[in-house]
Amino acid sequence: MTHSALRHAPSDLIAGEHRRLSGDAMRSINPALPEETIWQGSPVLSNVDDAVAAARAALPQWSAWPEAQRFGALRRLQELLAERKDDIASLICDETGKALWDSAGEAGILAGKIDISLERSSNSGMARVTGFETGLTETRVGRCWFRPHGVMSVIGPFNFPAHLPNGHMVPALAMGNTVVLKPSDKTPAVG
Numbered sequence: 001m002t003h004s005a006l007r008h009a010p011s012d013l014i015a016g017e018h019r020r021l022s023g024d025a026m027r028s029i030n031p032a033l034p035e036e037t038i039w040q041g042s043p044v045l046s047n048v049d050d051a052v053a054a055a056r057a058a059l060p061q062w063s064a065w066p067e068a069q070r071f072g073a074l075r076r077l078q079e080l081l082a083e084r085k086d087d088i089a090s091l092i093c094d095e096t097g098k099a100l101w102d103s104a105g106e107a108g109i110l111a112g113k114i115d116i117s118l119e120r121s122s123n124s125g126m127a128r129v130t131g132f133e134t135g136l137t138e139t140r141v142g143r144c145w146f147r148p149h150g151v152m153s154v155i156g157p158f159n160f161p162a163h164l165p166n167g168h169m170v171p172a173l174a175m176g177n178t179v180v181l182k183p184s185d186k187t188p189a190v191g
Helices: 045-064 067-083 085-096 100-108 110-118 125-129 163-174
Strands: 011-014 017-020 026-030 033-041 132-135 141-144 151-155 178-182
Touching: 011 045, 026 085, 033 085, 045 151, 045 178, 067 085, 067 110, 067 163, 085 100, 085 110, 100 110, 110 125, 110 163, 151 163, 163 178
Parallel strands: 151 178
Antiparallel strands: 011 017, 026 033, 132 141
């Protein structure tokens, strides 16, 4: 019923808890083998409210963590993405219908995106969101600093179901925001 790369039955992950989704309102199939079901479940509308509430509840603690601690958590995610890149590639291939080489490329750049997002050199990554001062007059200084905004919603597309959400979630989390991901209905298993 579900893809071999998946470690859990179809579910929503909310506050570290997998909430199983039963039913058949949504069915993800392998475009090359339409009889092969990748993922099947029925969305639970109240889970959206619960996910946002959980993200709001986690925000004070997550945003209060020192940057090094948040970056450490993202580095752990980076390790997991690197360890599971073959499983992720297989899932992207089977759920989107992309060629395996293209799916492997997408899966392979997920861990590297974390390096790019956390980099501080020149005008990339975290360098863009580092506070600064600028002299206004001889006695006045303008100061700029960045702070978390809150819960970020990321809506995943079907054509790059892992790479594009990853590119929004990592910087948001690095800056101290929390995230709720809504994967594409065409590629819910990748999400």
